[in-house]
Amino acid sequence: MFWSNTLVEKLNIRYPVIQAPMFGVSTPEMTASASKVGCLGTLALADLSAEQSVELIKATKELADQPFAVNIFTHNIPPITDSIRQKYIKTKNFIEELAAENNLEVSLPDLEDLKVNTYHEQIDAIIEEGCKILSFTFGNLDDNSIQKLKENGITLIGTCTSVEEALILEKSGIDIICVQGIEAGGHRGTFDGDRIPQIGGLSLLSQVFDHVKVPLIYAGGIYNGRTLSAANELGAKGFQVGSILLASQESALQSFEKERLKKVKEDEILLTRSFSGRYARGIRNRFIEALENSDYILPYPYQNKLTGILRKTAKLNGNVEFVNIWLGQSVHPYSEASTMDILKRLILDVEKIS
Ligand SMILES: Cc1cc2nc3c(=O)[nH]c(=O)nc-3n(C[C@H](O)[C@H](O)[C@H](O)COP(=O)(O)O)c2cc1C
Structure with missing residues (x-):
C-alpha cells in the first residue's frame, strides 16, 4: 500500500489524503472531521x-x-488607477441593474468602502496561534514571510498550475508543492490572475514530477480509488480532494445549492472570471452568462469584493442564478454523508484496487 510515504511522515498524518481548503464551503467542522480519519484537514x-x-x-x-x-x-x-475607478462604477451599475431585472434588490459597495487585506497580517496570526502547516494559492509568499514561517517550524505547501510555477516555489524553499490540474473545482491557483495555463492534471503532474524534488500533492478530479491511484502512479505523494466533499454534512453549501450540484451536467461546468476577476471552475448560471466576455470584469480582488453582497443576497433568497457554485470536472453523486465517512470510503476504495 502506498499510504506510508515521506509526506505522511512530514505532516504527521495517517493517510496522505488532504481535505481541500474551500473558502465559503469548508468549515472548522469539516477540517476536524477530516483530521479525525487521520487525513489532513485544511482550514x-x-x-x-x-x-x-x-x-x-x-x-x-x-x-x-x-x-x-x-x-x-x-x-x-493591483493599485487603484483611474481606469479601475471608472470601470468599477460602470460594473457596479451594470450588476445592480442585472440583479434588479431578476428580482434581486442589492446595493453594492463603492470602491472606497472595500476592505482589502494583504496576507501579511495573517502570517503573524498564524505563527502566534501555533499552526504547524500552511498552504497557499494565487502566488508565492515573499522571502521575508518564508523565512519567518520557517523559523517558526511551519511546513509550507505552495500551489502550482504550471512547471514554471513549481520551479519558482521549489527555488524559494517551499517544502511541498500542490499541483493543481485544470480539472479542479474552485479558483485556479495561477500566480498571474490574468493568465490561465490550461494544463490537464495528467500532463502537469507528470512534468512537475520530472522537474522538482520536493514531495508533490495532486489536486483536481480525484473522486474514487482509480483517480487517486492514477495520481499516485504519476508521482504524487498526497491527494487533495475538494469536490467530493461539497455536499457533505459539514459543507456550508445550502440545500438548494446541494440540489443544484446533484443535477449538474458535464457541459454546464466552466472556468469563469465573472464572480471574482480570477478564473474559477463552477456551474454556469445567468450571472456568468451576462458577465462572461463582457467589459464588466475587474481584476481580483475588486470584482470579488464587488459581487460579495450580491452572492450573499442570492444565497439568502435561494437564487441559484446569482450564486457561485464551484466544482471540479469529475461529476459524481456528491454524497451527503459526513466528511469522515466520505474520506473513509475513498481510502477503502483505493485499498480495494491496489
Ligand atoms: C468550492 C471550492 C472552494 C475552493 N477554495 C479554495 C481555497 O480557499 N484555497 C485553495 O487553495 N483552493 C481552493 N479550492 C481548490 C481546491 O484546493 C482543490 O484544488 C480542488 O478542489 C481540487 O479539485 P476537485 O474539486 O476536483 O477535488 C477550492 C475548490 C472548491 C471546489
Missing part, C-alpha cells in the same frame, strides 16, 4: 483579516485534536 482563511483568521483557527482547535493545515491567498493587490 480555509482566504484573504480574511487577522482577527477573523484567529477566530476560525481557535474554533477549529476546539474541534480537532489532530494536526490540520491553514490556507491563505497570496495574490498581489
